[in-house]
Amino acid sequence: MAAAPESDNGSEVGPTGDSGAFASPVKARERAPESEAGASAATASESSETRVDDGNIQEAESSLREGLSLNYEEARALLGRLEYQRGNVEAALRVFDGIDLQAAIQRFQPSLSEKPSSKRNNKLRSDSSNSGSQHAASLVLEAIYLKAMSLQKLGKAIEAAQQCKSVLDAVESIFQRGIPDVMVEQKLQETVSKSVELLPELWKQAGAYQEALASYRRALLSQWNLDDECCTRIQKRFSVFLLYGGVEASPPSLASQTEGSFVPKNNLEEAILLLMILLKKWYLGKTHWDPSVMEHLTFALSLCGQTSVLAKHFEEVLPGIYPRTERWYSLALCYSAASDNEAALNLLKKSLNKNESPNDINALLLAAKICSSDYYLASEGVEYAKRAITDDELLDGHLRSVALHLLGSCLANKSKIASSDHQRSLLQAEALKSLGEAFSLDRHNPDLIFDMGVEYAEQRNMQAALKCAKQFIDTTGGSVSKGWRLLSLVLSAQQRYSEAEVVTDAALDETAKWEQGPLLRIRAKLKAAQSLPMEAVEAYRALLALVQAQRKAYGSLKNGTEERDNKVSEFEVWQGLANLYASLSYCRDAEICLQKAKALKTYSATTLHAEGDMHEVGEQTQHALAAYLNALSTEVDHVPSKVSIGALLSKQGPKYLPVARSFLSDALRLEPTNRMAWFYLGQVHKHDGRLAEAADCFQAASMLEESEPPLFRHLELPRTDERSQSGYSPVTDLKRTIQPYRAQIGELVPHHQMGVEDNLSEMLLQCFANPNARVADIWVNGRWAAGFRRALGLIEREDWDQMRMYLPFRQISDGDGVFLTVSFYKEIFKSCPKWEVMDIWKARVPAKIMIFLWQVAHNRIPSGDQVLKRHGPGDGQMCMVW
Numbered sequence: 001m002a003a004a005p006e007s008d009n010g011s012e013v014g015p016t017g018d019s020g021a022f023a024s025p026v027k028a029r030e031r032a033p034e035s036e037a038g039a040s041a042a043t044a045s046e047s048s049e050t051r052v053d054d055g056n057i058q059e060a061e062s063s064l065r066e067g068l069s070l071n072y073e074e075a076r077a078l079l080g081r082l083e084y085q086r087g088n089v090e091a092a093l094r095v096f097d098g099i100d101l102q103a104a105i106q107r108f109q110p111s112l113s114e115k116p117s118s119k120r121n122n123k124l125r126s127d128s129s130n131s132g133s134q135h136a137a138s139l140v141l142e143a144i145y146l147k148a149m150s151l152q153k154l155g156k157a158i159e160a161a162q163q164c165k166s167v168l169d170a171v172e173s174i175f176q177r178g179i180p181d182v183m184v185e186q187k188l189q190e191t192v193s194k195s196v197e198l199l200p201e202l203w204k205q206a207g208a209y210q211e212a213l214a215s216y217r218r219a220l221l222s223q224w225n226l227d228d229e230c231c232t233r234i235q236k237r238f239s240v241f242l243l244y245g246g247v248e249a250s251p252p253s254l255a256s257q258t259e260g261s262f263v264p265k266n267n268l269e270e271a272i273l274l275l276m277i278l279l280k281k282w283y284l285g286k287t288h289w290d291p292s293v294m295e296h297l298t299f300a301l302s303l304c305g306q307t308s309v310l311a312k313h314f315e316e317v318l319p320g321i322y323p324r325t326e327r328w329y330s331l332a333l334c335y336s337a338a339s340d341n342e343a344a345l346n347l348l349k350k351s352l353n354k355n356e357s358p359n360d361i362n363a364l365l366l367a368a369k370i371c372s373s374d375y376y377l378a379s380e381g382v383e384y385a386k387r388a389i390t391d392d393e394l395l396d397g398h399l400r401s402v403a404l405h406l407l408g409s410c411l412a413n414k415s416k417i418a419s420s421d422h423q424r425s426l427l428q429a430e431a432l433k434s435l436g437e438a439f440s441l442d443r444h445n446p447d448l449i450f451d452m453g454v455e456y457a458e459q460r461n462m463q464a465a466l467k468c469a470k471q472f473i474d475t476t477g478g479s480v481s482k483g484w485r486l487l488s489l490v491l492s493a494q495q496r497y498s499e500a501e502v503v504t505d506a507a508l509d510e511t512a513k514w515e516q517g518p519l520l521r522i523r524a525k526l527k528a529a530q531s532l533p534m535e536a537v538e539a540y541r542a543l544l545a546l547v548q549a550q551r552k553a554y555g556s557l558k559n560g561t562e563e564r565d566n567k568v569s570e571f572e573v574w575q576g577l578a579n580l581y582a583s584l585s586y587c588r589d590a591e592i593c594l595q596k597a598k599a600l601k602t603y604s605a606t607t608l609h610a611e612g613d614m615h616e617v618g619e620q621t622q623h624a625l626a627a628y629l630n631a632l633s634t635e636v637d638h639v640p641s642k643v644s645i646g647a648l649l650s651k652q653g654p655k656y657l658p659v660a661r662s663f664l665s666d667a668l669r670l671e672p673t674n675r676m677a678w679f680y681l682g683q684v685h686k687h688d689g690r691l692a693e694a695a696d697c698f699q700a701a702s703m704l705e706e707s708e709p710p711l712f713r714h715l716e717l718p719r720t721d722e723r724s725q726s727g728y729s730p731v732t733d734l735k736r737t738i739q740p741y742r743a744q745i746g747e748l749v750p751h752h753q754m755g756v757e758d759n760l761s762e763m764l765l766q767c768f769a770n771p772n773a774r775v776a777d778i779w780v781n782g783r784w785a786a787g788f789r790r791a792l793g794l795i796e797r798e799d800w801d802q803m804r805m806y807l808p809f810r811q812i813s814d815g816d817g818v819f820l821t822v823s824f825y826k827e828i829f830k831s832c833p834k835w836e837v838m839d840i841w842k843a844r845v846p847a848k849i850m851i852f853l854w855q856v857a858h859n860r861i862p863s864g865d866q867v868l869k870r871h872g873p874g875d876g877q878m879c880m881v882w
Contacts, residue, residue: 073104074136075696077143089150092661096147104140105170137174138188141167145195152202161202161211167189168218169193178223193230200237209247215243217252228286235274236293243300244272272300279313285757289321307337325351329363341370345377352384364388372409375417381410401441405448408434412455417670428459446475446483453486457493460673460704465490481511481519488522497530509515517546517568524576533584540580544573578610582617612644624648639674642667647680650687660684675704 080095095737144167151160171179171192179192196219203212216238220231242249249267264270275297281287294317296708301310311334314327322330328351335344348367352358366386371381385407389400408431415427435452442448469487476483484507491500504526508519520543527536547570578593591614612627625648631641646664649656664681667674682697 008125062416071136073099073101073140074655075141075479077139078850080143081090081146084146084150089153093147093150093154096130096143099140099143099147100138101144101166101170104137105173105467115658132491134185134188138185138191141170141188141195144170145191145198148195148198148202152205157202157206158208161199161206161208164195164199164202165215167191168199171195171224173224179225184225189225192224193226196224197230197234198225200234200241204241209245212241213247213249221252228281232278232281232290235278236290236296239271241275241302242267242274243296268300272297272304274315275300279316283316302337305337307334308340310334311338325357325360325363329360329366332363332366336370338365341373345370355843359387359391361388361391363397364391365399368403368406368410372406372413378410378414378417382407382414385410397441400443400723401438403446404434404438404441405445405451408432408438408455409451412458419669421672428455431455432459444475446472446480448634449475450482450486453490457486457490458673462490462493466494478510481507481515484510485518485522488526492529494524497526501526513546514550517543517550520546521568521572521576524580528580528583533580536580537577540573543568544570544577547573571597571604575606575610576601582610582613585617587614587617603634605631605638605641608634609638609641609644612641616644616648621648632736637670639667639671639677642670643674643677643680646677646684650680650684654687657684661688675701678704682801 074096074098077648080092080099083089083095145165146168148160148163151157151163179189200212200215200219203209203215216234219226219234220238226234241247245267247267249270251263251265263275264273266724273292278287278290278293279297282289282293294313297313298310301307311331314322314330314334317327319687328347332344332347332351335341335347345367348363348370350356351360351363352367357363364387368381368384368388371377371384385403387405388403411427411431411434415424416429418424418427432452432455435448435455438448439445439452449468449472453465453472456465458467467486469483469490472483473487478484484503488500488503488507491497491503502525504519504523508523509518511519520539524536524539524543527533527539541557548566551570574593574597578590578597581587581590581593581763590610594607594610594614597604601607608627608631612624612631615621615624615627625645628641628645628648631638632645635641642663646660646662646667649663661681661684664684667677668681671677678697678701682694682701685691685694685697708761
């Protein structure tokens with residue numbers, strides 16, 4: 001009878017019901033000694049070896065009641081547990097069905113719900129009076145718990161959850177003030193803990209997810225006296241369910257909220273709160289380390305962009321949990337995602353030290369990626385990428401493609417700060433070569449395709465860029481808006497504004513309202529490029545409303561991730577509006593927008609540069625120069641400020657020309673494709689008497705102007721001293737300047753550089769309603785009947801009127817009185833042009849008219865003999881037009 005004392009702490013029945021030999025949890029009544037109860041239990045157990053069925057349940061129950069002096073519910077509970085332990089689930093369920101839980105609760109409630117007294121004698125009396133009731137309650141509640149387990153095994157999850165819920169309801173009814181942390185039988189507490197833990201799992205199996213959420217919260221908010229390990233398991237399962245369950249949880253009820261406490265607003269916040277509580281428990285030594293908790297927290301904080309908070313938790317993890325190189329790499333990932341690239345790179349340098357892990361592929365690739373985002377770290381990134389490529393362990397084709405991709409990006413950024421054109425060309429060629437090799441290894445990598453398109457566009461290879469943009473959209477199914485933005489950008493660089501607008505509008509239709517900011521900015525730029533300022537203003541207003549709504553919604557949760565995704569800031573919108581209003585000479589509106597921008601970012605080179613433009617419009621040269629210099633002090637490599645300073649100094653007299661040339665040359669070193677820098681540098685060379693250099697600069701500016709997307713252009717203000725000149729615009733002045741200086745130095749303009757599109761009227765061509773019309777179609781009754789698809793700007797109108805002014809002096813017509821370019825040649829050369837140059841008549845209107853008018857007005861039509869002397873094409877009988 002030595003085992004009899006252990007009957008109180010008998011074998012525990014787990015959720016799987018796979019416990020060992022049966023040991024009765026019920027003590028004998030006070031009238032029977034414990035040894036007698038143990039003997040009776042053994043006898044009862046031996047007499048019940050055969051499987052019970054509906055016919056002998058009553059007989060077995062009577063035997064147990066007589067042998068152990070148990071009541072009806074207790075006997076059935078004991079008999080049912082016997083069957084459950086033997087694996088007879090259905091038989092156990094038939095036994096459990098006869099238990100009346102409500103009747104048992106009414107018997108147990110008066111004795112168990114009494115509040116324990118603090119006096120010693122009352123405590124002893126309470127112990128003796130409650131002991132039997134707790135044993136009986138434990139037995140009955142365990143029976144209902146095992147009934148729920150049986151139903152679960154039979155696939156009846158809903159019924160199982162209802163039975164499990166009834167256990168917790170019964171406990172709350174018995175212990176109305178919650179289960180006390182003392183004087184509670186261990187077996188009763190175990191049954192309650194298991195029921196609390198099982199109920200939400202049963203609801204999840206039944207597909208009742210809202211009930212599962214309520215059960216989890218009930219488990220954590222009610223007083224069940226759970227131990228730390230059980231509470232930890234519930235909290236972890238609840239957080240996992242919130243993160244990955246796909247069910248939106250409503251906030252906790254007001255009854256469960258205490259004043260001043262944090263109330264999570266959504267699943268993500270509630271899951272993060274639970275996971276942080278679990279980590280705090282581990283810090284305090286209340287639970288063992290679980291690496292999956294950190295993994296779930298990493299996922300949750302990454303979703304909401306709070307990687308700086310995640311880095312703090314990685315730092316708080318005690319040494320020895322993670323290898324230090326792994327911890328450094330994880331911290332580097334966190335800091336990189338939080339835009340703290342300097343801290344991330346320093347950690348990676350420690351990890352890649354020769355005494356640590358110098359050949360860690362992941363660390364090398366991350367270091368190269370960080371360096372690829374900074375021009376001045378690009379050289380260092382090249383070294384990291386090359387180390388990754390040459391590593392013998394880099395056998396994986398995907399990782400090799402990633403390394404080549406990063407190498408190409410670093411080389412491309414390095415080329416932007418190259419000290420010479422030759423070095424820049426070499427680096428750009430190497431960048432495209434590396435990107436091409438990466439593409440050959442991974443032809444379906446959308447990020448690689450996109451970066452190739454951007455690189456081609458920056459090198460002005462628009463056809464290749466267009467191909468990459470289309471391929472990116474095909475690869476991503478059009479679901480990524482930056483592909484549409486790239487396509488619109490390339491189309492605008494090709495002067496295909498209507499197609500770019502169609503692409504932008506289609507992308508806006510397919511993009512969620514919250515993500516339309518960059519597309520609205522492109523629309524505004526396209527409208528401005530087409531001289532539709534009011535429509536551009538409307539686009540900026542829509543963009544401003546969206547950005548302000550986002551700011552109010554996000555609040556302080558906005559982070560650096562948005563900037564990397566090319567999100568539009570409110571500062572950029574006000575700055576764009578200021579530039580647009582300034583270009584329209586709406587100085588008051590421009591000043592208001594600038595003040596709004598300065599309120600958001602006081603020390604900004606862009607804002608200070610725009611302020612300098614405003615001073616220059618007001619003929620305040622000294623204030624303008626001071627503003628430009630302040631912009632350079634804020635950002636040393638701010639190219640627009642360098643260009644503006646160079647342009648301003650070039651007008652101050654010969655002694656300032658060297659300084660102006662220095663600023664402009666430095667701007668071109670940083671941004672070789674800045675068309676205005678080339679233009680003003682040409683002006684400096686022109687004033688300094690270097691005509692060949694001036695012509696080269698003007699030619700470069702002209703070529704860049706033809707292929708520069710509006711999104712890349714700065715809306716620059718015309719200089720005050722030049723706005724008053726009739727017909728001035730930088731483009732017009734450029735066109736008028738380049739040819740005379742080319743002629744003066746005796747150079748023949750090559751065929752591919754001076755086609756019919758390269759003329760003064762090119763910008764007028766874009767305004768024409770039907771550029772493909774014949775000359776006869778727009779010459780009506782001795783007047784030009786040119787239809788324009790939009791209103792001409794001031795400078796365009798002046799150019800148009802200037803062209804019309806030349807017409808009466810050279811009015812040539814055929815027999816029908818209609819002006820034709822062919823009749824113009826017949827009048828001059830007394831013969832028709834030969835078939836070799838017949839393509840000239842296919843030129844668009846007004847290009848094929850205006851090129852002759854411009855040459856006639858400026859006496860720039862050379863004779864056939866002059867062309868021959870310059871070794872040009874033709875037989876000397878007529879002038880070839882290029």
